[in-house]
Amino acid sequence: MHKFDVVIVGGGAAGLMCAIEAGKRGRQVLLLEKADKCGQKILISGGGRCNFTNLHAGPDRFISDNAHYCKSALRQYTQQDFIALVERHGIAWHEKKLGQLFCDKSARDIVALLETECEQQGVVIWRSTGADRIVEEATGFLVMAGERQMRAESVVIATGGLSIPKLGANDFAYRVAKHFNLPLSSPRPGLVPLTFGEEDKRRFANLSGVSADVDIRFHKRVFRENLLFTHRGLSGPAILQISSYWQAGEAIEIDFLPDLNLESLLKDARRTQPRLKVATLLKEHLANRLVEALLAGFNDLPEVGNCSDRLISKLINNIKLVKIYPTGTEGYAKAEVTVGGIGTAALNSKSMECRNVPGLFFIGEAVDVTGFLGGYNFQWAWSSGYVAGQYA
Numbered sequence: 001m002h003k004f005d006v007v008i009v010g011g012g013a014a015g016l017m018c019a020i021e022a023g024k025r026g027r028q029v030l031l032l033e034k035a036d037k038c039g040q041k042i043l044i045s046g047g048g049r050c051n052f053t054n055l056h057a058g059p060d061r062f063i064s065d066n067a068h069y070c071k072s073a074l075r076q077y078t079q080q081d082f083i084a085l086v087e088r089h090g091i092a093w094h095e096k097k098l099g100q101l102f103c104d105k106s107a108r109d110i111v112a113l114l115e116t117e118c119e120q121q122g123v124v125i126w127r128s129t130g131a132d133r134i135v136e137e138a139t140g141f142l143v144m145a146g147e148r149q150m151r152a153e154s155v156v157i158a159t160g161g162l163s164i165p166k167l168g169a170n171d172f173a174y175r176v177a178k179h180f181n182l183p184l185s186s187p188r189p190g191l192v193p194l195t196f197g198e199e200d201k202r203r204f205a206n207l208s209g210v211s212a213d214v215d216i217r218f219h220k221r222v223f224r225e226n227l228l229f230t231h232r233g234l235s236g237p238a239i240l241q242i243s244s245y246w247q248a249g250e251a252i253e254i255d256f257l258p259d260l261n262l263e264s265l266l267k268d269a270r271r272t273q274p275r276l277k278v279a280t281l282l283k284e285h286l287a288n289r290l291v292e293a294l295l296a297g298f299n300d301l302p303e304v305g306n307c308s309d310r311l312i313s314k315l316i317n318n319i320k321l322v323k324i325y326p327t328g329t330e331g332y333a334k335a336e337v338t339v340g341g342i343g344t345a346a347l348n349s350k351s352m353e354c355r356n357v358p359g360l361f362f363i364g365e366a367v368d369v370t371g372f373l374g375g376y377n378f379q380w381a382w383s384s385g386y387v388a389g390q391y392a
Contacts, residue, residue: 001149001150001151002030002148002149002150002151003150003151003152004028004029004030004124004150004151004152005022005027005028005029005152005153005154006019006022006027006028006029006030006152006153006154006155006156006392007029007030007031007032007131007141007143007150007152007154007155007156008022008029008030008031008032008155008156008158008392009032009130009131009134009143009155009156009157009158009159009172010031010032010033010157010158010159010160010364010366011031011032011033011035011038011039011125011127011158012038012039012040012041012042012158012159012160012364012365012381013039013041013042013114013364013378013381013382013385014158014160014363014364014365014380014381014382014384014385015031015033015038015156015158015159015363015364015385016031016038016039016114016115016117016118016385017114017381017382017385017386017389018156018158018361018363018385018386018388018389018392019031019118019121019123019125019389020114020117020118020121020123020389021385021386021388021389021390022123022156022388022389022392023118023120023121023122023123023389024121024389025389025390027392028122028124029121029122029123029124030123030124030125030126030150030152031118031123031124031125031126032126032129032130032131032143032145033125033126033127033128033129033130034128034129034130034131034168035127035128035167035168036127036128037111037127038111038114038115038125038127039107039110039111039114039115040167040168041160041164041167042107042110042111042378043107043108043111044107044164044167045107045378046102046103046107048106048107049102049103049104049105049106049107050102050103050106050107050109050110050378051096051100051101051102051374051375051378052082052086052093052101052102052103052110052375052378053079053082053083053101053375053376053378053379053382054079054098054099054100054101054372054374054375054376054379055079055095055099055101056098056099057074057078057079057099057371057375057376057379058074059071059074061371061372061376062369062370062371062372062376062380063190063244063245063339063369063370063371064185064344064368064369064370065185065343065344065368066344066345066368068349069344069347069349069368069369070349070369070380070383071349072349072350072387073349073352073380073383073384073386073387074379074380074383076350076383076386076387076390077382077383077386077387078383079101079379081382081386082379082382083101085113085117086110086113089109089112089113089116091103091104091105091109091110091113092104092105098374099374099375100374100375101375126145126148129145129146129148130145130172131143131144131145131172132144132145132146134155134176134179134360136180136357136360137151139153140152140153140154140359141153141154141155141359141360143155153359154359154360154361154391154392155359155360155361156352156361156362156363156388156392157172157173157176157360157361157362157363157366158362158363158364158366158385159172159173159366160173160338160364160365160366161173161187161337161338161340161341161365161366162187162189162332162335162338163189163190163332163335163336163337163338163365164332164333164335164336165332165333166333169332169338173341173342173362173366174187174341174342174366176360177342177346177362180354180356180357180360181356182342182343182346182354182356182357183342183343183345183346184340184341184342184343185340185341185342185343185344185368186340187338187339187340187341188338188339188340189243189329189330189331189332189334189335189338189339190243190244190335190336190337190338190339190370191240191241191243191244191335191336191337191373192240192243192329192330192331192332192334192335192336193230193232193233193234193235193239193240193243193329193330193334194233194234194235194239194243194246194252194326194328194329194330195232195233195326195327195328195329195330196232196233196234196324196326196327197325197326197327199325200233200324200325200326201233203293203296204229204293206289206293207229207289207290207293208229208230208231209228209229210228210229210287210289210290211226211227211228211229211236211287212226212227212256212286212287212290213225213226213227213258214226214227214238214254214255214256214258215254215255215258216238216239216241216242216252216253216254216255217242217252217253217254217255218242218245218246218247218250218252218253219245221242221245223237223238223241223242224238224258225237225238225241225373226238227239227254229290232330233326233330234324234326237373237374240336240373241372241373243329244337244339244370244372246326246329248328249325250325251323251324251325252323252324252326253321253322253323253324254322254323254324255319255320255321255322256286256290256294256319256320256322257285257286257319257320258320260285262315262316262319262320263312263313263316265281266278266281266304266307266312266315266316267312269281269304270304270305270307270312273304273305274303274304274305274306275303275304275305276303276304276305277301277303277304278295278301278302278303278304278307278315279291279292279295279301281304282294282295282319294318294319294322295315295318297318298314298315298318336373336377337365337370337371337377338365338370339370340368340370341365341366341367341368341369341370342362342366342367342368343368344367344368344369347362347367350387351387351388351390351391352367352384352387352388352391353388353391353392359392361388361391361392363381363384363385363388364380364381364384364385365377365380365381367384369384
C-alpha cells in the first residue's frame with residue numbers, strides 16, 4: 001500500500017500539467033501512465049512538431065453543452081502563460097497560420113519540458129501502470145492499479161476520451177463517472193473526416209486528392225479552411241472543423257469560390273467574353289476535375305454569352321451552395337478529439353472538482369469541452385490541468 005496526497009491517472013498534456021502545479025504546492029504527487037512513455041498524443045501532434053496552443057484561444061473556440069464552463073480555466077491559465085513556459089525552457093516556436101503555434105524542432109521538446117518540470121517538483125511517475133478502479137473512502141480514495149494499491153486525498157482523472165485508440169484511448173474516465181453517478185454528455189468523434197453517401201460518392205468519385213479553399217457551413221457555424229477529397233469522403237481542416245458540429249442525417253453546405261462574386265464574374269464575362277466556355281472560366285479558379293464534377297448535372301452548357309440569368313443562378317447554386325449529405329465519420333480511429341464527455345454540471349469550473357465527490361477531479365479531453373482544430377485542445381489541457389493542480 002502506497003500513500004500520496006494526489007494520484008493523477010493519465011500522463012498526457014492535462015495530467016502532466018496538473019502534476020506540475022500540484023507539486024509546486026508541496027503536494028506528494030503520483031502520476032500513473034499506462035503506456036511506456038508520457039505524452040503520446042503530444043508526440044504525434046502537428047506532424048511531430050506539436051501545435052501546442054493558439055493565440056486566439058478564447059471561450060468562443062470551444063464546444064460544450066455549457067458554453068460558459070471553460071471561461072474560468074482559460075482565464076486562470078492563458079495561452080500567453082504557456083508560451084512563457086515554453087520560452088523559459090528555450091524552445092523555439094513559430095506561428096504557422098491562424099494563430100497556430102508550433103515547435104520549430106520537435107514535439108519531444110514539449111514532453112521533455114513537462115517531464116523536467118515534474119522532476120523539479122518531485123512528482124513520481126509510474127509508466128506502464130494504468131488504474132483499474134477507484135473507490136471512495138472516509139478520508140480520500142483507494143486507487144487500484146494491478147497488484148498496486150494507493151491511497152490519496154485527491155484523485156485526478158486525465159485519461160482523455162476515445163479518439164486514436166491505437167495510442168491506448170479508452171473509456172476509463174466514463175466508467176469512473178458512471179461509478180460515481182456523474183452525468184455524461186454522449187461522446188462522439190470530433191475533428192474527423194466525413195464519409196460520402198452513395199450519391200455523393202458517384203458525383204465526386206474521381207476527385208481523391210483534389211483540394212480547395214472553401215467556406216463550409218452547418219446551420220449557423222461557418223469555417224473558412226481547406227477541404228480535401230478522399231476516396232471515402234471529405235477531409236482537410238474545413239471538414240475536421242465542421243465535423244465537431246455535424247449531426248447525422250443533415251447536410252453540410254460548401255461554397256467552393258468564397259472570395260468570388262460568381263454572379264458578377266459570369267455576367268461580366270457574358271458581356272466581355274461571350275464566346276468563352278463556362279468550364280474554361282471556372283477552371284481559372286478551381287481544379288479541372290472539380291469543375292467537371294460540379295458541372296456534371298448540366299447538359300450542353302452554352303457559351304457564357306448565351307447563359308440566361310436563370311442558368312447563371314443555377315450555376316451559382318451548384319458551385320457556391322453545394323449540399324453534401326455525409327453518411328457518417330471515419331470514427332475514433334481517425335478522430336483527433338472526442339466531443340462530449342463528463343458533464344460540466346457535475347464539475348466546479350474554477351477547480352475542475354466534482355461538486356458531489358470532494359477530492360475527485362476531471363480534466364482535459366475527458367470533460368465535455370472540445371476545442372477547434374489548431375492548438376485549442378492543448379490549451380484546454382494546459383488550462384484545466386493548471387486549475388486542478390491548484391486545488392487537488
